[in-house]
Amino acid sequence: MRNLAVTLTAVLSAGFTISACAQEVVIIGHSGPLSGPQAVTGKDNENGLRLALEEINKTGLIVGGKKVTFKLASEDDQADPRVGVQIAQKLVDSGVVAVLGPYNSGVAIPASRVYNNANVPLLPVASNPALTQQGYKNIFRIGASDSLLGGTMAEFAAKTLKAKTAAIIDDRSAYGQGIAEEFAKVAKANGINIVGQEFTNSSAMDFLSILTTIKGKNPDVIFLGGYAAQGAPLARQMVQRGLKAKLLGGDGICSPDMGRVAGDAASIVYCAQGGTSLDKSAEGREFLTKYKKTYNADAQVYAVSYYDGLKLLADAMTKAGTTTDKAKITAQLAKENYKGVAGTYAFDAVGELKGAPTTVYTIKNSQPVPYAQ
Numbered sequence: 001m002r003n004l005a006v007t008l009t010a011v012l013s014a015g016f017t018i019s020a021c022a023q024e025v026v027i028i029g030h031s032g033p034l035s036g037p038q039a040v041t042g043k044d045n046e047n048g049l050r051l052a053l054e055e056i057n058k059t060g061l062i063v064g065g066k067k068v069t070f071k072l073a074s075e076d077d078q079a080d081p082r083v084g085v086q087i088a089q090k091l092v093d094s095g096v097v098a099v100l101g102p103y104n105s106g107v108a109i110p111a112s113r114v115y116n117n118a119n120v121p122l123l124p125v126a127s128n129p130a131l132t133q134q135g136y137k138n139i140f141r142i143g144a145s146d147s148l149l150g151g152t153m154a155e156f157a158a159k160t161l162k163a164k165t166a167a168i169i170d171d172r173s174a175y176g177q178g179i180a181e182e183f184a185k186v187a188k189a190n191g192i193n194i195v196g197q198e199f200t201n202s203s204a205m206d207f208l209s210i211l212t213t214i215k216g217k218n219p220d221v222i223f224l225g226g227y228a229a230q231g232a233p234l235a236r237q238m239v240q241r242g243l244k245a246k247l248l249g250g251d252g253i254c255s256p257d258m259g260r261v262a263g264d265a266a267s268i269v270y271c272a273q274g275g276t277s278l279d280k281s282a283e284g285r286e287f288l289t290k291y292k293k294t295y296n297a298d299a300q301v302y303a304v305s306y307y308d309g310l311k312l313l314a315d316a317m318t319k320a321g322t323t324t325d326k327a328k329i330t331a332q333l334a335k336e337n338y339k340g341v342a343g344t345y346a347f348d349a350v351g352e353l354k355g356a357p358t359t360v361y362t363i364k365n366s367q368p369v370p371y372a373q
Helices: 002-021 039-061 081-093 104-119 127-133 147-161 174-189 207-213 227-241 256-268 282-295 303-320 326-335
Strands: 021-033 062-063 064-074 098-100 164-170 193-199 219-226 246-249 269-274 356-364 367-370
Touching: 021 081, 021 303, 039 064, 039 104, 039 193, 039 282, 062 256, 062 303, 064 081, 064 303, 081 104, 081 326, 098 303, 104 127, 104 174, 104 256, 127 269, 147 174, 147 246, 147 256, 147 356, 164 174, 174 219, 174 246, 193 207, 207 219, 207 227, 219 227, 227 256, 227 269, 256 269, 256 367, 282 303, 303 326
Parallel strands: 021 064, 021 098, 164 193, 164 219, 219 246, 246 269
Antiparallel strands: 062 064, 269 356, 356 367
């Protein structure tokens, strides 16, 4: 009897150990520019995602009665559409349950077809409106679209800066073209005359020829459809050439990196970001402090969106009761009303963020600071 009791005790003890240690590993994908001119932004986004992942794993996530551990599969899409499609297929083949990103609209639009075919939920900040107009049900944009960002800056130019004329520089990327078109449309509706439209590319650093053409037209503002890697040298060269215009742009130029590289020339910059200023709330200030302590750097534009995005995804999995049924997770994401650090995440029928707020910023001491009249 004693031997039987010992055996039963051992079996029960072993069973308890197996049950206590049982956990499910869930792979979360990330696609972003981790090399090249936009590497600072891509790494910042990844950092925000990693911060959320580490917190979730530390506190513990239970889905459907199982302990869940998130594992990150982060890939460098180089801001290149062709590479982005290859990365999408690689992530799908690796068994990701969902993907945060891509960052660039030019990558997100073609890559989204791969994710849609595999029924993988996609949470991008890529802002071109065309992304959510493809009829896919798996896309949930966790930032503001170009229609909001470009429109915000056009109204700011007309109503606050009292601009009458504007020139536009477009880098011909899906993001740059999309936000430039939205700016032009709303600017014209607000009585601003578009006196020039110039084109460049996403790796350009020399804008002196373009600025010579624009200077002769003497616009009140210049709108850049592009990123900080272009915006910083453009701002410096505007000052060097003696242009009196203010430089406007969207979230692509609204970052500490823009201020750091542009130096004193950043004083002519006004830009729009999705969301409200993080330093206006206790949660936002806590995030900024936590990020700085963890990475010894200031958070840029979308780190908080990626942070919120993963926690939103975890909330949807918990409510759906599954980490593997992508259809159920997608259906729950469509019903979410999740309060994150940067705002509340709820989506319309095509996956656009409902009531996405935007904020206009200036650059002071290398930091985007909410504009105050």
